[in-house]
Amino acid sequence: MDTHEGTPPGLALGPEARQIRELIASVEDRQLDGPTPCPESSVRELLGHLLGLTVAFRDAARKNFGPTTDTSPAAALPVLPADWRTALPPLLDELVTAWRSPAALEGMTRAGGVDLPGAVAGAVVRNELLVHGWDLARSTGQTFRADEASLRASEAMPAPGDDDRSGPDTIFGPPVPVPADAPLVDRVIALSGRRPDWQPGG
Numbered sequence: 001m002d003t004h005e006g007t008p009p010g011l012a013l014g015p016e017a018r019q020i021r022e023l024i025a026s027v028e029d030r031q032l033d034g035p036t037p038c039p040e041s042s043v044r045e046l047l048g049h050l051l052g053l054t055v056a057f058r059d060a061a062r063k064n065f066g067p068t069t070d071t072s073p074a075a076a077l078p079v080l081p082a083d084w085r086t087a088l089p090p091l092l093d094e095l096v097t098a099w100r101s102p103a104a105l106e107g108m109t110r111a112g113g114v115d116l117p118g119a120v121a122g123a124v125v126r127n128e129l130l131v132h133g134w135d136l137a138r139s140t141g142q143t144f145r146a147d148e149a150s151l152r153a154s155e156a157m158p159a160p161g162d163d164d165r166s167g168p169d170t171i172f173g174p175p176v177p178v179p180a181d182a183p184l185v186d187r188v189i190a191l192s193g194r195r196p197d198w199q200p201g202g
Contacts, residue, residue: 048078061098
């Protein structure tokens with residue numbers, strides 16, 4: 001990590017970013033127009049959203065404000081560029097590097113046109129990468145893997161609509177009820193407004 005001794009570490013997003021890189025490598029062109037757990041969003045639009053939020057939160061970590069951080073994701077449906085397969089992996093690497101800096105968690109920042117503390121923005125982007133990784137895996141018939149620490153962090157976030165969870169994502173819905181003894185991953189996914197048993201065409 002790019003910190004010196006005595007400096008608090010930044011946020012580690014490597015596991016979430018690595019999973020998304022692995023997932024996109026196996027997405028087939030024929031799957032791009034398929035459904036996702038996000039209402040009214042195809043796989044193509046989900047990938048466009050992932051690309052946009054990666055850029056926005058990279059710049060939010062750097063406190064580099066402008067169109068990438070000031071534009072609400074509700075402004076328009078995301079457009080997936082033709083070179084997304086080669087464009088997204090290095091952007092994910094830049095995102096991970098940006099949030100490794102302790103300065104990313106300090107003070108206020110902005111993403112999706114929302115001003116929020118850096119520490120909150122870090123929690124939001126980790127949750128978005130995790131949940132949208134699940135979206136992408138489930139939509140394209142792939143295996144979703146998440147480490148317990150990341151799942152616990154997402155589970156601890158306030159539910160959408162709570163005052164403390166003021167994030168820029170527009171494709172999270174109200175929590176879905178699940179049994180108290182449901183697997184941790186199912187509880188986390190349900191908190192984001194998705195049915196843990198969602199399947200394409202189901």
